[in-house]
Amino acid sequence: MLTGAEIAKHNSSESLWMIINGKAYDLTEFQTNHPGGQKILLKFAGRDATEEYEPIHPPGTIEEALSADKHLGDVDMSTLLPEQKIVEQAVPKSTTAGDAPMTLGACLNLDDIEKAAERLLKPKAWAYYRSAADDERTHNWNRESFYSVRLRPRVLRDVTTVDLSATVLGHTSSLPIYISPAAMGRLAHPDGEKCLARVAAAHQIPYMVSANASVGFEELASQAKEGQILFYQLYVNRDRTKSEDILRRVAKAGYKAICVTVDAPVAGKRERDERAKLDDEAASDPNMQKAVKNTGPDAPDAPQDEPSQGIAQALGSYVDPTLAWHDLEWVRKASGGLPIIVKGIQCADDAALAAKNGAQAIILSNHGGRQLEGAPSSLETLLEIRKFEPWVFKKLEVWCDGGFRRGTDVLKAIALGARCVGIGRPFMYSLVFGDEGVNKVATVLREELAQNARLMGATSMKEVVPAMVNARELEQNVYDGPYESPVRALAKL
Template sequence: MAALAAATALTADSIALDTNKHGVSVAELQKHTSLENGVWVAINGEVYDLTEFLLRHPGGAKIILKYAGKNASTIFNKFHPKDVFEQFLTPEQHLGPLLGELQPAQDITEGEEDEARLVRIEKKPALAKIFNASDFEHICKQIIPPNAWAYYSSAADDEISLRENHYAYQRVFFNPRVLRNVTEIDLTTTMLGVRVDAPFYCSAAALAKLGQPEGELSIARGCGSENIIQMISNNASYTFDEIVDAAKPDQPQWFQLYVSENRDLNYKAIEKCNKRGIKGIFVTVDAALFGKREKDMRFHLLEDDDDDGDAGDNLSESGKILSAKDPGLTWEDIKKFKKATDLPIVLKGIQTVDDVLMAIDHEVKGVVLSNHGGRQLDFSRAPLEVLADVSKVLKEKKLEDKLEIYLDGGVRRGTDILKALCLGAKGVGLGRPFLYANSAYGQEGVEKLIQLLKLELSVDMKLLGVSKIDELGPEYLDIRNLHARHLVADLMYNSAYDPLRPPEFRK
């Protein structure tokens, strides 16, 4: 997504890289607006030299150049946690405090507020009108800023994997059993040794502040009130400590680790997890580089309408869209991470049976079958389909108890969760639905989403003929059509079908 690389400050609300600096006058700052003279930016009262960082900035060089010589506090605080520059800048690139007053430059990602969107925010349906996860998506699309929607909803290339992740669930049917006592339903389960109230969790999703000012903080509070695990994104819009502090004292949280080329940063993050009581570290292994997410690219805030420059820099592997963490990440790094902590290490982004077997060989605690929500390699298989293959092989090899299997991507219903559990998943992650619920209604939306999924699970388990999570198994599923992928829509059928209607906005 478009993100502004900026720095932290010597204030109560930020963290500085170096405190032994005399400072920079406003006049001096305003001289440094080009590669020739250096690109300096002021943020929260501090000045930073971003000249060398330009080409490494995930949001591209243009956005930084637009703010060269200016006070970029407003846009920086919108996109980034306070400690972001600990990862990207050297102490020498922090030039010291800004001497003098300089008004913050306008946030160019906002533009003029769309009057119709503001009306929709005012008239959005009451929470009582929300009946399922997709309702949140429908509302969120109409009330959050367009750049936020482009980032949240985008996926790689033609977005085949994005849709296939969900469609796969529609090819699996149930074999319900009857005449069983299902008076009481128990949704509780254990994931990585922690008892939780339902077998699903909030998966890591970056920059929740784009859609909701409280961002990951309100997600943490909502998950805590319902005893659901939150996986903290490595690219969250609040700091790790702020998100942990927002949770209840004993609330279970996981951490998603993106591996950077600077391994020292990774080990520092692991040590923080050790100290703050995190219950599991999920190493993202499917991001050697970012996928080509064209919705986001087309809306990219860095490009001017009259810019006739070569777009090739956006599409090269070193460009701002496709750059990522460390393509040199290997199994040897996983061994080293395991030695650095006693916390469970889980690999997030496994997509084949062979890599699950490799994970078992390396004695990690679990894997997440995931194609990054369809945001990386398009035409990656649906995680549910991979799960069916993995479960079969592990059973044949008697390896079912060697690690815990999780899954994310395309989950919208309680029935989706049950299908994954029947096929051997320990738990199921949802990413975008939590962003949508949080963006539309904040903490109350997060709680409502969790409550709806719990209700669906309870109803569906009763109708399936089971009362406990550990009673679920493959005998409750008909998966004969799971691997039969139908990518061509039946337009005649679809034109005649009267779909379920989302909630109406108040007039």
């Protein structure tokens, strides 16, 4: 059995050993191939990296990445030196969370769950989940767009019973809602995405598994209930053979469709995430600690060898920026013909091109405001498609995500033509409470949808129609310049 002192000797790029879950691994040769970059490995060289590693990697990942001779054996953890143990440093949080609920029972809505998560999550986890691009204005606009749409309810209709179900790619969902793909569930709970899968099955709603989930997609599929609807979100790898292998395995595991995410050829600048990473590195790096102490005018600069890299930047480093429309057919063939969903449509032109290139569904999304600052909300894109390419709604299913927090938000999107709506961050925040938290989000949405559908005078989602909303105020944000359809023939439909 190896000792802490033996591991500590291998703390450089020339000889890089690391401890994960009580076992030592030689990462010297692997470090330059690490998807998250070499710097993060060097930070934990000769140390125990379990706390950093475990929440963001599916079990067995490191064993798969390394040859057997790089598995060095068990470590006597009682022999570790103090400096070999990693403890996440506290990062000051927003004071707005000071009065937030701390128990699930005190959460009445999805905003309450977000506030509770801010208090309960570790700083780095909160920063990753909550972060958005640049000044985070687009994140806020996503929410504000719903306030610009007024409802036009009908009355004196028998609303004793309400059917909230929706048909999504031929599958019946009990709600016009699916769980959006979001990564790193184990940052909030040890079971991570397993919680999401279990509750999605219980509520009979689709779950779209993130390509960067911290639980393997095959493990999630192996635990799925009979008839459960699982979709797989794909980020195409620079090494296309790796994506082809994943697509074959996804199809074999029983996933119902492939969601190709197209709005992230590079990761957005998510400063909240980067700052949390920088603060964490400063707290654990002796050189940076010295620089912080020497704050006088003649003090040396802190090390600036590399920019801070947040979790999002590390996760997205493998994505292929050459992806183009013709690659949808390659995805379809590699998956054995599974339906294609294109996620990240932000204008009518691309909605038309998605239809031309055989997508069965599109998701109007600005990535939760995490990619391009200034991108339109999904409701704005929905209105743009209705204005310039209304035939698209007949050719494929139009889904939306980004900023949905209330049952009325969902109903507004349905009225404007959306088939269903994705909920991401609220489900991730709820993981701090495990299955009960995830169930709370789904239950609150179900209850709000039923109540507000009745108040609108609708007994099914088919009765939630454009005449039930007034979106004139939001229409002021919709593109009004010259427009020529990129798909003239289909536009005549």
